[in-house]
Amino acid sequence: MARRGRGEQEGEQPSPDQPTVTLSPSAEFPGLGQDELAVLREVGQRWSAAMRDRPTDWDDLPLDPTLDRYRHPPTPSRFERLARIEMFKADEPGQLLATESATLPQNRAGQRLARVRRAILGPPLASTAVLQERMRKLIALPVLSSDLLSSVAYGPEALLAVLVLAGTGALALSLPLAGALVLLMIVVGTSYRQTVRAYPHGAGSYLVASDSLGPRFGLAAAAGLILDYVLTVSVSVAAGISAITSALPGLEPYTVPFGLLAIAVLLAGNLRGVRVAGNLFAAPTYVFIVAVVLLLVAGFAQAGMRGFEALPPPPVTAVEGLTLLVVLRAFASGATSMTGIEAVSNAVPVFKPVEWRNARTTLTWMVSLLVVLFAGLTLLIHLTGVVPRADETLISQVARHTFRTGPWYGIIQAATAMILLLAANTAYQDFPRLLFFLARDDYAPRRFLHMGDRLAFSNGIIVLSVTAAIIFLAFGGLTQSLIPLYAVGVFLAFTLSQAGMVVHWRRHRGRNWHWRAALNGLGSALCAIVLVTAAVTKFGEGAWVTVLAIPLLVLLASRIRRHYDRMHRALALRPPSVPGPDVGRPVLAGGSRDRAVGGDDQESEESPQDVRHLVVVPVARLNLAALRALAYAASLGPPVFAVHLSPEQEEADRFREEWRIWGDHLRLETIISPYRAVTAPLVQYLDALHMLRPDMVLTVVVPELMVRHPWHRLLHTPIDQRLRRALRGLPGVVITSVPVHLNR
Structure with a gap:
């Protein structure tokens, strides 16, 4: 079982002076x-x-x-x-x-x-510079939220892409489904705030599930996160290239080479170290936030001039009936906007002291921005009357409709492309640290404990880049082909993390533990619904790969642990009078x-x-x-x-x-x-x-x-x-x- 952190305090807020686990x-x-x-x-x-x-x-x-x-x-x-x-x-x-x-x-x-x-x-x-490599909140926010915030560029589109299968009339359900997703975002975000408080040393879903539910559940959560981080790189790069080709259709034949080049740039940037990567990739996130807010302000101003009357969408012929299954599929697809919400809980040790407090503040900012941008974009898409198209993204269509002249459309698309390409940077921050914790517990090769020249976990960064590049190449850089693989792993981790927190509060009690356990229980139930829906409805579209890969990763980790256990038994010191194995x-x-x-x-x-x-x-x-x-x-x-x-x-x-x-x-x-x-x-x-x-x-x-x-x-x-x-x-x-x- 994963080691329990020293900062845990019977459900109470940890002391600022309490030591946390250092990635040393x-x-x-x-x-x-x-x-x-x-x-x-x-x-x-x-x-x-x-x-x-x-x-x-x-x-x-x-x-x-x-x-x-x-x-x-x-x-x-x-x-x-x-x-x-x-x-x-x-x-x-x-x-x-x-x-x-x-x-x-x-x-x-x-x-x-x-x-x-x-x-x-x-x-x-030098090793003594490890504390100087930590990030302050204003740098950690764009670095750790780039995946979460960038998902609003394709999350609403993924929701509408399912609803439109039932015809134009089904698009009206986008608003109530978006409201349910906003509720899920707030519940899960608040739950992860509690996770940061209870486990101020990082490791997120893996450590929570291991500590509260047992090692097997912890490995299942870790396997889900591993797949999530790899797919985050592939999907983000694919979506970023799609944003570029939407504005410049002539570049579409070069989708794959551009995507591989983007992964190479991310690899080099993150090998330079945490602080340097943060400084390199922070600006595009802030530019994207400003650009989307500008788009929302301009779009709602235009809608206000016509009394907020929604423009009629173009007629779309239904290819299947509007059933509960279609609604659940749309909800599960739109929930991909939440990927990356766990990033802060996994990366608490990279914050400057006081780590847990700065992490919680950053997480609050992230969830607030996510709710505003996702809800605002979904409502603006509804008011604008655009529908998903194969040759242009929804955010591109809304920007064209809102900014018919001037440079603003180009700015919106450039900012969207940059944030989507760099959204993978969140995975580069968390994937190597997850492997560090797994290797520390002997579930992954111990070479993932090694810090490279720039105090980054170079081996994990390289493995992530190579794996993501292979997946991106195999799927031809198509975002819609990759998204069905996406939701299962991340929502498995969400579900196990929230269920683990319920057990944590029941075990440690403390002040107001009933309310905390109830909040985590609600988050676990909602995430489980998304998990089951995504696994069942998207199984034939590619989710079977994730469903199969998770138990295989758990089996592999168990075999690695068995080998290291055998090694530890073989190399353990024994009194001279006691014969060894x-x-x-x-x-x-x-x-x-x-x-x-x-x-x-x-x-x-x-x-x-x-x-x-x-x-x-x-x-x-x-x-x-x-x-x-x-x-x-x-x-x-x-x-x-x-x-x-x-x-x-x-x-x-x-x-x-x-x-x-x-x-x-x-x-x-x-x-x-x-x-x-x-x-x-x-x-x-x-x-x-x-x-x-x-x-x-x-x-x-x-x-x-x-x-x-x-x-x-x-x-x-x-x-x-x-x-x-x-x-x-x-x-x-x-x-x-x-x-x-x-x-x-």
């Missing part, structure tokens, strides 16, 4: 629990007995792990290798700090690619030695007496795999030391404390990697060590998890393979793997 780079390096620390202490005592007769004077190491920088600068054979040492600087006793240059690859091609990436995305940000013994002969052929240095270790060793053990976490690698390295005899890379100082201090509890049996060297790179700084450090003493054989001992199925490899980072590829050009460097077999 240290999430990749979870600490040990109290039970594990106790076992670690016991294991360390056994190490003390085993190493009693061995020399433990760390000063006897043949070189200084701090790279000997300040006492005896080395004389390099190549300038580049002197630069390796300059990539690190002394930070504290026993600790180095990796500079920005240490994150660059060693080979020239990799360095050129890295420079191009930095030219496009900007220089990397069948995780396999280290096959030490399976280690490999990569040696360069040729090169500047001569490899002359042709007999045992010619070999002088230095053993280095990279350690990320003190689990069973790490202790086996340390034990194997120590069995080779001195000189041996360990190195730990940390993304920030707090994590380094925590690891050193765990090392002390273990017994401090080997020297530990800590490197702070503030730009969160792991492999590149480790390679640069090992290269610098090799440069200091090229006459020694540098043996790097790393644990290697042997997984059951090939697809499990996608859930882990193969550090040993990356080190082999990076260091294969250095003579006298050995990479030894200590395999640890997971349960079969």
